[in-house]
Amino acid sequence: MRSLRVSIQVLLLVIVPLALQMALLAWMSTLQSEAEEQLRAAEHNKKLADGITKLNAEQFETISKMGHMYQLAASTPEEIDGVIQRTEEEYKVIDELSKDEPELNRTILSIKRDQMLAFELARQIRATDDPIKQEILWKRLGHQVQDIMYGRLSKLAHKYEQLAKQSTEAQAAARQRFQQVALWGSGLIMAFTAIVGSALALSIWYRLNRLSDNNLRLATNRPLHPELSGNDEIAKIDQTFHNMAVALEEAHQKERAVIDYARDMICSINKGKFTDVNPACYTLLGFTRDELYGTRVIDAIAETQETAHQFVSSLRERNSVTSFEVRMRHKDGHVVDTLWSTQWSEKERSTFCVIHDISERREAERLREEVMHMVTHDLRTPLTTLGHIFEILIHNKDTENDERKSHYLEVGERSVNRLALLVNDLLDIEKARSGQMAIDFKPCSLEERFRICSDSVAATAEAKGLKLNVHPTDLIASGDADKIDRILINLVGNAIKFSPDKGTVDVSCGISENMIKIVVRDEGKGIAPEDLDKVFDRFHQVKGAHGPQSQEKGSGLGLTICRAFVELHGGRIWVESTVGEGASFCFTLPCSAEVSEK
Structure with missing residues (x-):
C-alpha cells in the first residue's frame, strides 16, 4: 500500500467499501427477486389449488344434488345448464391460470372434455325414458364423475396445494436469507471499512508523527529517524526532508569549518557574555572555547573600567557593521591590540563579532616610529659628525695642523664604528628572528x-x-x-x-x-x-x-x-x-x- 500515493489510498478506502456495498445490494436484490418470485409462485399455485378445489367442490355439490339417476331425471334442463355454465366459468379461470404451464393446461383441457362428456351423459339420461338406457348411461356417468372428482382433479388440487406450500416456505427462506445477508454483509463491510480506515489513519498518523519528530530532532541537532519506506507522498516528503537535513549539515559543516579555521576570533555576545566562540580565541587570548564560554566580555577588555563598560553597553546600539579598536587582555596578562567588526542581530538578540589581532601592525607601527627615531637621532648624529669632519678637512686642509687632523679622524672613526655596530646589531636581530642564525654548540x-x-x-x-x-x-x-x-x-x-x-x-x-x-x-x-x-x-x-x-x-x-x-x-x-x-x-x-x- 505504501507504494501507492496517499490520495489513491484514501480513494480506495472510499471506493472499495462502496463496491462491496453495491455487490451486497445486488445480492440482496437477487434475494429479493427470488423471494418475490417465490411469492408469485405461491400465489399462483394457491389460486390454481383454490380453483381446482372449488371446481371439485362444485362437482361434488352437483353430484350431491343429483346423487341418483331419478334425481337427475327429475332435474330441469335449466338446472343442468346452470351447472354447466358455472363449471365452464371455473374452467376459464383455471385455463387463464394455467396458460403458462402447457402440461397443466393440457391436463385441464382433458378434464374439461371429460367433464363436458359427463354433462352430455347427464342430458341424455334426462332426455331418455328408457330405464335400461338410463341405467347404462348412469353407470358411465358415475365412472366418469368418479374419475374426474376423485382422480385427476383431487390429485391436481393436492399437487398445487403442496406447490403453494413449498413456494410459501421457499419465500420465507428467501426472506430469511435476505435479512441475514443484509445484516452480515453490512456488518462485514462496516468492519472492513473500520479496520482498513483505522490502519490507514494509524499509518498516516505514525508517519506524520515521524516527520514532526524529525523536524524537532533537526531543530535540536539530534540524529534523525531512518527514512520511511514506500513511494507515497509522505515517504517522498521524508526523503526530501532527509536530503535537506544532509544539505543543511554539509552547509553547517562548511560554515563551521570556515569559522573554526578562521585566523580571526569570531564570537557572539549576549547580555555582555560570550555565548559562542571559535577556536581562534586560544591563539588570540590564550583561552579555550570552554574557558571563554559564559565569561563577561568586560573581563577580557584591557581598558579602564569606565571605557570597558561603555564599550560593552554600546554593542547593542551598533545596528550596522562597524569597526573599532579595543585592547584586550591575554590569559598570561599581556595586552593584545585588536580590531573589532560587530553587527547587532535583533532576531537573535545577540551581537556577532569578528576580532582581528592587530598587535603585529601596532608593533610594526611602533617599530617604524623607533626606526625613524633611530634614523633621526642614532644615525643622523654620527653621519652629521662625519659630514662636518669631511667639510673641515676639505676646506681647511692647508690650515689645519696634523694634531687637529688626527683628532678629527679619530672622531670620524668612532662615528663609523658606531654606525657599523648599529647596522650589525640590526642584522643579527633579524637573522635570529627569521631563523637564519645557527648556533654551533x-x-x-x-x-x-x-x-x-x-x-x-x-x-x-x-x-x-x-x-x-x-x-x-x-x-x-x-x-x-x-x-x-x-x-x-x-x-x-x-x-x-x-x-x-x-x-x-x-x-x-x-x-x-x-x-x-x-x-x-x-x-x-x-x-x-x-x-x-x-x-x-x-x-x-x-x-x-x-x-x-x-x-x-x-x-x-x-x-x-x-x-x-x-x-x-x-x-x-x-x-x-x-x-x-x-x-x-x-x-x-x-x-x-x-x-x-x-
Missing part, C-alpha cells in the same frame, strides 16, 4: 668567557672608578663562545653604564634546574616594575629609574640581541630589580655534557 669555559668580558670592559670600568667583581668558576656551558661573549659584554657594559661612580658590578654563575644560571648585578637606581617586561624590546631605553641620564646613549638593541642569543641557546633571560637597590640581569645556558655527567 661546543663546550665553552665560562672562566674564559668572564676573562674576555673583563678585558673588554676594564677600561670603561676603570674610567668610572668601578670595581668589577667576577667570581671564579669551573663550569662549562654548551654553546657558541662568540655569542656568549657578546651577551656578557652587553650586560656588563650596561651595568657599568648605569652604575654610580665608585660602585661595584658583580658577575657570578651557578647550577639551577640542570641549567647554568649567570647573574650580572649592578648598584644603580633599579628599574620600575612597569618597565621590567619592556627592557628587552627593540629600541627601548629605560629613563630615570636605572640611573642618571648618560651622555652616551645606546642604540636600544643590546638587550634585544641578548634575548635573541639566549633563546637560540635554549635558555631564558630576565631581570630582577627593586627601585633604589640596583638590578640583576639573569640568563641561563645549557650545561656541557661533561658538567651533566658530574
Whole structure:
C-alpha cells in the first residue's frame, strides 16, 4: 500500500467499501427477486389449488344434488345448464391460470372434455325414458364423475396445494436469507471499512508523527529517524526532508569549518557574555572555547573600567557593521591590540563579532616610529659628525695642523664604528628572528668567557672608578663562545653604564634546574616594575629609574640581541630589580655534557 500515493489510498478506502456495498445490494436484490418470485409462485399455485378445489367442490355439490339417476331425471334442463355454465366459468379461470404451464393446461383441457362428456351423459339420461338406457348411461356417468372428482382433479388440487406450500416456505427462506445477508454483509463491510480506515489513519498518523519528530530532532541537532519506506507522498516528503537535513549539515559543516579555521576570533555576545566562540580565541587570548564560554566580555577588555563598560553597553546600539579598536587582555596578562567588526542581530538578540589581532601592525607601527627615531637621532648624529669632519678637512686642509687632523679622524672613526655596530646589531636581530642564525654548540669555559668580558670592559670600568667583581668558576656551558661573549659584554657594559661612580658590578654563575644560571648585578637606581617586561624590546631605553641620564646613549638593541642569543641557546633571560637597590640581569645556558655527567 505504501507504494501507492496517499490520495489513491484514501480513494480506495472510499471506493472499495462502496463496491462491496453495491455487490451486497445486488445480492440482496437477487434475494429479493427470488423471494418475490417465490411469492408469485405461491400465489399462483394457491389460486390454481383454490380453483381446482372449488371446481371439485362444485362437482361434488352437483353430484350431491343429483346423487341418483331419478334425481337427475327429475332435474330441469335449466338446472343442468346452470351447472354447466358455472363449471365452464371455473374452467376459464383455471385455463387463464394455467396458460403458462402447457402440461397443466393440457391436463385441464382433458378434464374439461371429460367433464363436458359427463354433462352430455347427464342430458341424455334426462332426455331418455328408457330405464335400461338410463341405467347404462348412469353407470358411465358415475365412472366418469368418479374419475374426474376423485382422480385427476383431487390429485391436481393436492399437487398445487403442496406447490403453494413449498413456494410459501421457499419465500420465507428467501426472506430469511435476505435479512441475514443484509445484516452480515453490512456488518462485514462496516468492519472492513473500520479496520482498513483505522490502519490507514494509524499509518498516516505514525508517519506524520515521524516527520514532526524529525523536524524537532533537526531543530535540536539530534540524529534523525531512518527514512520511511514506500513511494507515497509522505515517504517522498521524508526523503526530501532527509536530503535537506544532509544539505543543511554539509552547509553547517562548511560554515563551521570556515569559522573554526578562521585566523580571526569570531564570537557572539549576549547580555555582555560570550555565548559562542571559535577556536581562534586560544591563539588570540590564550583561552579555550570552554574557558571563554559564559565569561563577561568586560573581563577580557584591557581598558579602564569606565571605557570597558561603555564599550560593552554600546554593542547593542551598533545596528550596522562597524569597526573599532579595543585592547584586550591575554590569559598570561599581556595586552593584545585588536580590531573589532560587530553587527547587532535583533532576531537573535545577540551581537556577532569578528576580532582581528592587530598587535603585529601596532608593533610594526611602533617599530617604524623607533626606526625613524633611530634614523633621526642614532644615525643622523654620527653621519652629521662625519659630514662636518669631511667639510673641515676639505676646506681647511692647508690650515689645519696634523694634531687637529688626527683628532678629527679619530672622531670620524668612532662615528663609523658606531654606525657599523648599529647596522650589525640590526642584522643579527633579524637573522635570529627569521631563523637564519645557527648556533654551533661546543663546550665553552665560562672562566674564559668572564676573562674576555673583563678585558673588554676594564677600561670603561676603570674610567668610572668601578670595581668589577667576577667570581671564579669551573663550569662549562654548551654553546657558541662568540655569542656568549657578546651577551656578557652587553650586560656588563650596561651595568657599568648605569652604575654610580665608585660602585661595584658583580658577575657570578651557578647550577639551577640542570641549567647554568649567570647573574650580572649592578648598584644603580633599579628599574620600575612597569618597565621590567619592556627592557628587552627593540629600541627601548629605560629613563630615570636605572640611573642618571648618560651622555652616551645606546642604540636600544643590546638587550634585544641578548634575548635573541639566549633563546637560540635554549635558555631564558630576565631581570630582577627593586627601585633604589640596583638590578640583576639573569640568563641561563645549557650545561656541557661533561658538567651533566658530574
